[in-house]
């Protein structure tokens with residue numbers, strides 16, 4: 018990370034500095050309630066429209082996950098165990114509300130254990146359909162209306178269409194900024210690294226949108242001013258990172274230490290959360306249901322591979338990538354077939370693909386380094402052959 | 404000799420096993436459950452291979468697709484093939500684990516993660532190994548688990564055939580049931596359009612009636628499993644899921660339920676006991692020990708353990724399908740698919756579905772202890788294990804939890820499981836029982 022970027026990234030690093038980060042503390046001191054949620058399928062706008070702060074739950078690398086393992090066993094992914102451990106040991110006690118969901122079985126069980134063992138003041142569980150046809154979007158809208166009503170009842174504040182429209186607009190703005198920042202990775206010498214971009218997009222989920230927008234604007238402005246003349250090439254392999262949940266910029270930083278630029282991603286704390294906007298011309302609740310259920314899909318949607326692959330291919334091209342790294346947490350089942358489906362497609366298109374299985378917040382540097390170096394060599398060979 | 408032009412070795416072997424078992428069991432005419440099971444599975448083979456020979460339309464489904472719904476299509480024209488059928492048949496009548504292990508490995512070699520439930524790995528392996536008929540269309544459900552959704556994601560991508568997927572919601576309130584029923588309509592239309600075959604609600608009505616009769620018999624049987632001493636073998640409980648998943652709405656399902664009910668009545672009237680000593684009753688809260696059904700006999704013979712009921716053997720007749728209108732039938736099938744179907748009933752939704760059944764089964768069947776056979780890939784089963792332990796403590800029921808795989812015996816050989824049971828009974832169950840008396 019270059020020195021100047023480090024300074025410009027200050028706000029986003031602050032948002033990831035601790036779970037109860039300074040932005041959250043400040044919002045709470047201003048009387049705002051903070052609502053924790055697990056997944057990219059829950060509309061942040063709806064919570065913000067109720068005058069609350071949506072907070073995407075993350076894990077904490079290095080956390081002892083014994084408490085979560087007691088309830089979830091060793092057969093569930095280390096992220097779900099990590100997050101539940103944090104809840105059970107009161108690291109998330111600053112949350113006023115919790116919204117659990119069933120996008121995957123592990124998060125469903127972690128959510129249920131959370132609600133039983135450490136209920137927040139407000140607890141809700143939402144069904145996210147696993148199919149995204151018309152019927153399902155309309156059913157999802159009903160689920161969101163139910164959530165809205167419960168939030169209203171609990172907080173005593175009605176959420177009007179105007180409130181929703183305002184927040185939908187604001188979040189579209191935030192997503193637009195994220196897209197513009199991400200595009201700075203298109204340069205041959207990317208202006209932002211992959212780990213910086215994940216820091217920014219993770220921070221988007223961890224701070225009030227009103228704080229995020231000015232911070233992102235200022236970063237973009239500065240980068241555009243200072244760096245667009247930054248031509249030349251980094252000479253590194255350009256990688257698109259995809260696969261399951263990842264909120265650890267350090268993991269990407271390590272990848273980038275091995276002669277790799279992570280120039281694009283398709284993960285849910287990353288581009289999957291900001292590639293699509295909410296339609297401002299539709300009824301606001303309908304628009305939220307539509308946007309959130311049908312956005313750049315993760316495989317919890319049972320028929321989504323072709324749409325996901327189409328989008329990944331598009332991003333791969335847009336960002337002029339040389340290869341794909343697919344990462345997945347051990348025991349994460351929903352992502353357990355994508356690498357299989359992708360490998361055939363990649364082979365056909367001549368796209369180098371590396372599949373990595375990992376544990377949350379922990380990696381064996383030696384082994385990973387060797388695999389990454391071999392992958393870089395493969396990419397170079399392919400380039401030379403062309 | 405097996406019917407059909409396509410002669411996959413894996414099916415041949417299973418068919419031969421059925422014939423051998425038929426010879427063995429037909430000698431014991433009072434063994435009505437086994438004879439009925441072999442008969443209906445043999446019938447299934449005939450139907451499947453006739454379908455292939457006659458070029459009937461084949462519709463793929465995953466195991467939670469309600470069979471009753473599919474019977475609205477003319478069976479002379481459409482055969483509904485469940486992707487898991489081969490693995491279940493292999494387990495029940497084949498050499499334990501031989502083919503299933505091979506097919507699971509094939510899926511892994513093909514890139515499916517090893518943590519995915521073996522049910523789904525085997526289903527995918529049988530597709531990759533081309534030992535299943537090719538589909539004309541596919542209809543899948545997103546229940547009960549992530550593993551099933553993975554299988555769906557794979558199959559949608561690989562078969563290249565018209566496919567429709569139906570979303571199963573988290574809860575089973577009236578609005579959820581109507582949501583599923585509405586999706587059934589969309590599915591029927593989709594299959595009609597793609598198969599060019601009309602759906603017939605008259606046929607459906609007949610299938611619903613057959614389903615209702617089957618459920619009434621099963622519900623009676625469920626009650627007759629209660630009295631001590633147990634009269635009918637534990638193994639019988641483990642078979643019920645294999646019948647309900649494949650034969651709902653089909654005469655074979657009704658025939659089986661009728662026979663197994665008659666068998667338990669007969670055994671009870673003759674005062675037959677499955678164990679000679681002091682019976683220890685275990686509630687089996689998880690997937691059955693299908694890789695080796697003899698294991699249940701060993702439990703009875705060696706340790707006096709009976710399984711009066713297991714998680715997937717329990718059904719009720721409280722949701723019989725109202726056949727008075729098309730709408731009511733759709734809703735009735737939806738309700739049963741959600742609240743009266745193995746795995747979906749207990750595992751798809753809230754923790755309370757599982758814990759509630761656990762409490763109810765322990766009480767209802769006077770359990771001395773409970774078993775959670777931790778099927779490796781069943782993450783949502785594992786994800787509730789901590790709460791189960793706490794619930795067991797509250798109820799004062801000793802709980803045995805161990806890792807195994809319902810279809811792949813390599814994961815935990817039977818010898819190891821036997822030792823686990825022996826130690827648990829000696830160290831925990833018997834002392835606890837002695838302290839009580």
Ligand code: SF4
Nearest residue numbers: 056057120262285315
């Ligand atoms: S990968 Fe999918 S299910 Fe998992 S957290 Fe991300 S959006 Fe949710």
Ligand code: SF4
Nearest residue numbers: 520547548746780781
């Ligand atoms: S055993 Fe568990 S993981 Fe396997 S199919 Fe059934 S519910 Fe799914």
